[in-house]
Amino acid sequence: MMSLKGCVVVIFILTFRNLLLCDAEEFKGETTTIASNTGNHTKKFLLKMPLKDYRDATKNKVKKIKLKDGRSATEHDIGSMDGYVLSMVRLASELPTKKCPVLLVHGMFQSSDRFLNQDKSQSLAYSLDDLGYDVWLFNARGNKYCQSHVAYAPHEQKSEFNNYSYEEIGCFDLAAAVDYILSKTTFKKIHYIGHSLGGTFFLVLNSLVTDYNEKFDRAFLMAPLGYHTTITNTNLQKELNDPTSLHEALIKVDTFEIFPYEAYVPNQDMVPDNCLGGKTWETICNELQIQKIMGIKSSNNTIAETRGGSTKILIHWAQNIKNKKFHRWDFGEAKNVEEYDGKDPPEYPLNAITVRTKIIYSPDDNMVKDTDIRALAKQMKNATTRKVKRANFKHDDFIDGEYIMEDVYSGILKDLEYPKPLVRRVNGTNTNETESKPASLTDIPWSALLSLVGILLFIFISIISCCCKKKDANGACATNAGQPANA
Structure with a gap:
């Protein structure tokens, strides 16, 4: 039968593992709820x-x-x-x-x-x-x-x-x-x-x-x-300064996506200056460095290879x-x-x-x-x-x-x-790489607290075990596993 000391060791290992790794439990689908503070x-x-x-x-x-x-x-x-x-x-x-x-x-x-x-x-x-x-x-x-x-x-x-x-x-x-x-x-x-x-x-x-x-x-x-x-x-900021008018203007010319499909033959090479479908907004495309944003590194990318997304993202x-x-x-x-x-x-x-x-x-x-x-x-x-x-x-x-x-x-x-x-931080303060001490014990994750309890139990059992081994024959502790203690 496993000794008490062995049990504490197992508890310590398991809780320390939970502190380092995310939960490896079976996922069960849950319905989305609305939080009370939403x-x-x-x-x-x-x-x-x-x-x-x-x-x-x-x-x-x-x-x-x-x-x-x-x-x-x-x-x-x-x-x-x-x-x-x-x-x-x-x-x-x-x-x-x-x-x-x-x-x-x-x-x-x-x-x-x-x-x-x-x-x-x-x-x-x-x-x-x-x-x-x-x-x-x-x-x-x-x-x-x-x-x-x-x-x-x-x-x-x-x-x-x-x-x-x-x-x-x-x-x-x-x-x-x-x-x-x-x-x-x-x-x-x-x-x-x-x-x-x-x-x-x-x-x-x-x-x-x-x-x-x-x-x-x-x-x-x-x-x-x-x-x-x-x-x-600042040039891009100036071009995007009136997003409502920009959005309305794009809708009027039937442009709803970056590199609009209808503006090009499907296998035609892209012209980055025309990412919004016309010369009117070429400054925006250039200031965005649209090819770099999209990860386009060669000049022979076709419309099928460079699709970006909705203009509403930009707006x-x-x-x-x-x-x-x-x-x-x-x-x-x-x-x-x-x-x-x-x-x-x-x-x-x-x-x-x-x-x-x-x-x-x-x-x-x-x-x-x-x-x-x-x-x-x-x-x-x-x-x-x-x-x-x-x-x-x-x-x-x-x-x-x-x-x-x-x-x-x-x-x-x-x-x-x-x-x-x-x-967790205290009073919303934030520093690079480090965070402030917790405001209360409840701010510490349960896995960390459980690990701490396991460590303390391990130390306590080790001390008791060590003390018992130093007792003489008339002491109250057994020196070997399974040996009864003296009265």
Whole structure:
């Protein structure tokens, strides 16, 4: 029979394992509920979610594919709640693992190719796969892998198909991806890594549909687009200064997506200056450096290979830049009252996000300022920030940087492999890499408390055992296992 000391050792090992790894329990589907502290505008959003759930409309088709380095992978078709057919790539690691699945999420007008086209020595996806993680690559509606809908044809019904912003991608596409991954694994939580707008999707989902906070173990956001009190590209800021007029003008010329399909012959090479379908807005396309944003490195990419997404994504971002806030879609005063119960669009309630999150930024980023990143993190309950040390590190360097493994990814891998215990901030203060001491004992995770109890019991039993061995024959303790103590 196992001794008391042996039991304590087992308890200590198990609780310490739970502190380091996310829960490896069978996932059971749950219905989305509305948190009691959720704002009225959020409740209205959840109540207006599609009455018919299309997530099973694709029959979840899976096919085997080969990646460019020769390793195996699978491509999974899934459906969003509002009917878009999405595609995810799963790297098929051959290593047995007890590690959480990891979801990698691309940025604005990009696709999963951004992670798969990295040099192998600098690849985050391949490094995670080599370490035994179950790696999934996300694709948002409207990119080249997600060009279908259960009701709308993307080219014939382009206004309906492209009627979405990054809010719908976060609340519908990302939610569907997370639920699908959990349904295909034995885990209750996943890790999340997003770049640029890929970080924004995470912020939108977990601030509006708060149940999803329980489905993420750790999150790493690389230069997420949120607050924009300052933008370094003043030319772009000037071009986007009147997003309402810009949106109306694009609608008048029947332009609803980046690189509109009808503006080109399908196999024609792209002209980046015309990403919005005409010379009128070429300055916007040039200032955006649209090819670099989309990861286009050669000049012979056709329309089928470079599909980006809805122009509403760009307009929503422009609204935030103009208003210097991170808020929901601005319909205009009259419609805002109907949708949000107020004339102004409400800001995303970032304080509803409870996932342990690390936001990585560069002071030299040309898309989002470091001061705005720190302000964003300050609104979140469990967020810390990390500054990239390399000078002149730009927004696209988070994917294309020559030394990105050294500058960013190695830190993410280290945090995943050797996580530190969660410690919450006090009074909303935030520092790089470290967080303040907990305000109370209840702020410490249960797994950490259980581990502490296990350690203390282990020390206590060890002391008692040691003392017993020093007793003489007339003492009250037995010196050997199974020997009765003297009276």
